[in-house]
Amino acid sequence: MPHTLATAVHSDLLIKKSRFLGCVEPMADRQQAQARVAALRAAHPGAAHVCWALLAGGQSAAVDDGEPSGTAGRPMLDVLRHQDLEGVLATVVRYFGGVKLGAGGLVRAYTDAVAQALLGVDKVPLRAMRTVRCVVPYAQEGWMRRQVTLADAVLEEVTHGSLVAFTVRLPDADASAFIATIDEGGQGRVGWLPADADTGTLKVAP
Known part of the structure; x- marks a missing residue:
């Protein structure tokens, strides 16, 4: 390694x-x-x-x-x-x-x-790292921040528009489990973005 x-x-x-x-x-x-x-x-x-x-x-x-x-x-x-x-x-x-x-x-x-x-x-x-991006409603911002902390991931950026956009960096080996946890806890209100997406154009369920 x-x-x-x-x-x-x-x-x-x-x-x-x-x-x-x-x-x-x-x-x-x-x-x-x-x-x-x-x-x-x-x-x-x-x-x-x-x-x-x-x-x-x-x-x-x-x-x-x-x-x-x-x-x-x-x-x-x-x-x-x-x-x-x-x-x-x-x-x-x-x-x-x-x-x-x-x-x-x-x-x-x-x-x-x-x-x-x-x-x-x-x-x-040296662990391979992965950056993931998602958007959540404002009501879920605090919950999302807690999930990032629990995952021992790095919160690289948070931006506020029509939704709250999170950029998170974590070991690649942990990324799939993190995404699954967020999807389950987010109850359909989390939207995942590619790295170059415009965060103002994606809508998620209320």
Whole structure:
């Protein structure tokens, strides 16, 4: 089963006068990863390279950021895969110390920066999540909120229009049972929506 991290972990290596600042942290997608890398570049204007590797479903990436091709991003990505991680971003900020490491030395340095950060880390199982949306009459808003709490689900959004629309996130394995419970308790007054539906256009039984 793939795992992710609960919090960011770090490493700080000095190799032949070059400093390698490693970090592995939870990351949902490529857009968030690119924003994080941009923030690191801004925070380390004197760094020679900010290399990174992302494992996030179909949005994986390995970026050498000016290092010789295949000597940074790919080795970092290999460490993440070897650790059976998913939904994580590894970054290594390098301050060049004036001594060239060669291709083999760079691979070892970037590999070690990520591996050292992950030493003794607590991994958490990565569960597939599902987002469901429904609308209920105003009289059932309180009941619906209680059901979300009882299911230990995440209430992402509540909007009020002609009906009350709920956006709920929960483990995919629990979604069918949750929907069945809501259908049974809602007595025909719950309407389920696709993700892009207009909540003002669906009518449910009074």
